[in-house]
Amino acid sequence: MNKWNNYSLAMLCLLLMVLLSACSSNQADSAINEEDSKDGSVRYYESEKGNVEIPLEPSRVVVAVRDYVGDVLAAGVKPVGISETMVFDAPYYQDRLDGVESVGEDTAISLEKITSLNPDLIITYAEDSYEQLSKIAPTVLLPYGTLDYEERLLEIGNILNKEQEAEQRLEQYQEKVKEKKEQLSNILEQDAKVAIIEVTDKDLYLFGKTYGRGGEILYNQLGLEQPQKVEEVTEAEGWASISQETIPEYLGEADYILMGVREQGSDRKAEVQSSKLWTELPAVKEGKVYEYDLDSFYFQDVIALDYQLDLLVDFFQSSEK
Structure with a gap:
């Protein structure tokens, strides 16, 4: 009987330890989720490089490659800096880029200039500069050529939390x-x-x-x-x-x-x-x-x-x- 009681007591203690550990883990997870939801200023975007913590409402966006500038503008966001390659010469962008600064060309992006603009989000497709850009601000790598113009605009609208604006612009076109x-x-x-x-x-x-x-x-x-x-x-x-x-x-x-x-x-x-x-x-x-x-x-x-x-x-x- 004593052996049985000792065994039961040991099993009960072990069960309590497991339950306490699980509760502690759940509480820790809940705290993280609660903190995120309370703050409400960031979210996670699943990119080619894994989950990236990005601002919920990006306000200082740098577009480090030329081909995504138009999509960002179409989604209703005016970037603080862009790759200048051909962009400033395009007649349909010119009246939309007042005050927007150049961060260099696609093949010669200035990390120093980007840093000086204090971005809260960087968008690129350039693998070779991704790690360096990520050290400056949250950076989303969106591969070029994998999406058509509709899919690309909607995806960039998602990144910028401007899905409705992107959808409306697409419907108009x-x-x-x-x-x-x-x-x-x-x-x-x-x-x-x-x-x-x-x-x-x-x-x-x-x-x-x-x-x-x-x-x-x-x-x-x-x-x-x-x-x-x-x-x-x-x-x-x-x-x-x-x-x-x-x-x-x-x-x-x-x-x-x-x-x-x-x-x-x-x-x-x-x-x-x-x-x-x-x-x-x-x-x-x-x-x-x-x-x-x-x-x-x-x-x-x-x-x-x-x-x-x-x-x-x-x-x-x-x-x-």
């Missing part, structure tokens, strides 16, 4: 696309084909559905087609390099051509446009070539797309008069 598509249905053939070519000082590039230059609008939103050969070579990467001799092979089927010229590419452009390979293209003969400004057509957020949509619709309408 999509409604405009419907209206413009209806306008074009009256003047364009249903199977109209459009090709995008860009000229540099050395190379010629074709662009597809996912690499800016109006491709997102033309093919994914307005529902226009690419010449088959262009689609084949741009499908994987969104772009392809071609030789001048193959221009008829890729552009001969196009009813319309968009042409861009990069800096220092003007001599090459003149060479291309003076060649018979170019002048004999059906779209060229019919005057259906639109020379786009790279500053206007590089980015593909809703602010940029909204601006580009107007230019493209104007081009198609003027081509068919």
Whole structure:
């Protein structure tokens, strides 16, 4: 009997110890949760680098890469600092960037400048600078190219706690696309084909559905087609390099051509446009070539797309008069 009582007492003590330990653990966890909810100023965002503690209402945002600046602006947040690469030259951003400071270019971000701006949140896709940026302020790494323009805006809206603003801006743009598509249905053939070519000082590039230059609008939103050969070579990467001799092979089927010229590419452009390979293209003969400004057509957020949509619709309408 004594042995049984001793055994029961030992088991009871062990059970009490386990219960006390569990209660202590739960209380500790509850304290953390209560502290977070009481403070209400931070939350956790699950990023490529794990959970990141970020401000609930970020007020001093640095966008350390050019391609996310438009999304942050579209979500209703004016950053304190941005990567300047091409951004300040884009006409659709200029009236939105008063007082916003440059933190350098994508490939040469100034950590010192970012620190001086005292950011409470940094957004980037640059793996090579992530650790350094994280030492300055909470940093979210959002990989580039994994989300389309809609998904990217909504995700950045989530990061900034501006989901409603992002959704509203997206809806406004999509409604405009419907209206413009209806306008074009009256003047364009249903199977109209459009090709995008860009000229540099050395190379010629074709662009597809996912690499800016109006491709997102033309093919994914307005529902226009690419010449088959262009689609084949741009499908994987969104772009392809071609030789001048193959221009008829890729552009001969196009009813319309968009042409861009990069800096220092003007001599090459003149060479291309003076060649018979170019002048004999059906779209060229019919005057259906639109020379786009790279500053206007590089980015593909809703602010940029909204601006580009107007230019493209104007081009198609003027081509068919």
